[in-house]
Amino acid sequence: MILRQLEYLVALGQHGHFGRAAAACHVSQPGLSMAIRKLEAELGVELVHRGAGGSGLTAEGRALLPWARSAVAAAGAIADEAGRLRGHLTATLRVGVVPTAAAAIPAVARPLLDAHPGVRLETRTSSNEQIVAAIDARTLDAGLAYVDDVTGGLATVPLYRERLVLLSPAALPGGADAPVPWSRVAGLDLCLLAPAMLQRRIVDAALRTAGVEATPRIETDSVAALLDLVAAGWSTVVGHPWIAGRPLPAGVSARPLERPVVSRPVGLLLPRGPLLAPAVRALRTALADVDVQARVGPLP
Numbered sequence: 184m185i186l187r188q189l190e191y192l193v194a195l196g197q198h199g200h201f202g203r204a205a206a207a208c209h210v211s212q213p214g215l216s217m218a219i220r221k222l223e224a225e226l227g228v229e230l231v232h233r234g235a236g237g238s239g240l241t242a243e244g245r246a247l248l249p250w251a252r253s254a255v256a257a258a259g260a261i262a263d264e265a266g267r268l269r270g271h272l273t274a275t276l277r278v279g280v281v282p283t284a285a286a287a288i289p290a291v292a293r294p295l296l297d298a299h300p301g302v303r304l305e306t307r308t309s310s311n312e313q314i315v316a317a318i319d320a321r322t323l324d325a326g327l328a329y330v331d332d333v334t335g336g337l338a339t340v341p342l343y344r345e346r347l348v349l350l351s352p353a354a355l356p357g358g359a360d361a362p363v364p365w366s367r368v369a370g371l372d373l374c375l376l377a378p379a380m381l382q383r384r385i386v387d388a389a390l391r392t393a394g395v396e397a398t399p400r401i402e403t404d405s406v407a408a409l410l411d412l413v414a415a416g417w418s419t420v421v422g423h424p425w426i427a428g429r430p431l432p433a434g435v436s437a438r439p440l441e442r443p444v445v446s447r448p449v450g451l452l453l454p455r456g457p458l459l460a461p462a463v464r465a466l467r468t469a470l471a472d473v474d475v476q477a478r479v480g481p482l483p
Contacts, residue, residue: 186258188222189251191215192240195231196248197322199239252321256460263461266301273301274462279314279326280306282406283382284449286424287343290478291327291451294469302462311381318454324463326452329381333452340467341450343476346483347386348426350410351418352434360483362441365393371418374401374409386420389445427480439483446482 194204194215205212223230230244240248263274276295280288285308292304309317311333314326318337330339349363353371357363369390375397376383383402390397401412409419414432426437451470453463476482 184222184225186255188218189254191218192222192230192244192248192251193255195219196240196244196251249320256321260458260460267461271301272299272461272465274460275303275305276462276466277305277307277322277324279309279317279323279328281311281314281328281381282308282404283345283376283380283422284327285406286422286427287327287449287475287479290473290475291342291470294473295466298469299465302465310379314452318452324460325466328449328452330448330450330452332381336455338453338455339450340453340470341448342470343424343449343479344446344482345422345424345449346439346444346446347389347420348423348437348439348483349418349420350413350426350431350435350437352413352416352432353418355436355438361438363438364442365389365440366395366442368418368420368440369395369397372416373397373399374403374412374417374419375399376406376409377402377404380404382422385445385447389440389443392443423483424479
């Protein structure tokens with residue numbers, strides 16, 4: 184058994200197709216197929232279904248896949264740790280980010296990349312649930328997500344709190360910065376995130392607490408799209424980091440919501456255990472003394 188064979192198995196588990204897995208591994212499809220057959224012969228089990236129905240993993244292949252992922256990840260971590268010991272950490276850190284936390288990526292990335300010029304950062308937008316699953320499966324190294332919505336074996340490092348604010352061109356009672364009760368949101372011409380997204384579920388829960396319901400005219404999975412829609416005349420609810428330091432469209436006000444006040448902690452999701460990948464350790468260390476709350480905007 185060699186590491187390359189395990190890398191091929193991991194790629195097949197991810198792509199479910201010999202051609203796509205071969206392309207991802209920068210090898211010919213026959214070469215990948217032959218390596219998998221040799222691995223099957225050595226292990227004495229069939230790992231992959233072959234035929235017109237596709238090339239998904241067998242039950243045995245799925246059972247061995249987490250071990251293969253662990254072995255591949257460990258080999259990469261050994262190389263990264265050796266680089267760190269030589270005084271130059273070079274690694275690609277894969278971080279899953281919930282869409283509503285994307286505005287915080289610069290505040291999280293800058294301390295890490297300034298401290299380690301050889302590190303690259305890849306961010307992938309996913310839901311909280313998908314990020315947790317991907318870290319467990321070792322297809323992501325860390326996450327930037329709501330840390331009070333995590334169950335299971337991950338470690339959490341809170342970085343800042345996000346308060347929900349109302350963006351609206353509508354004339355509402357009170358001054359430009361006066362809080363708005365959630366009960367007033369239901370009567371506005373709304374665009375909101377899609378129901379599958381955690382922040383939308385948080386919004387719906389706050390509306391229920393206020394004793395009202397809202398039926399948005401437009402739903403989307405993009406916070407950036409919400410901001411564009413506000414410029415076109417709709418109202419929406421977003422986390423305050425999305426507007427910190429950004430000019431608002433003419434006539435649009437940003438006002439904190441109250442009754443109830445909704446403020447949720449956002450932070451890092453990390454694997455547990457003594458052997459963290461060097462780039463994950465570097466991220467945690469780089470942010471240890473950073474006031475991320477100040478960088479994303481103080482709570483309104």
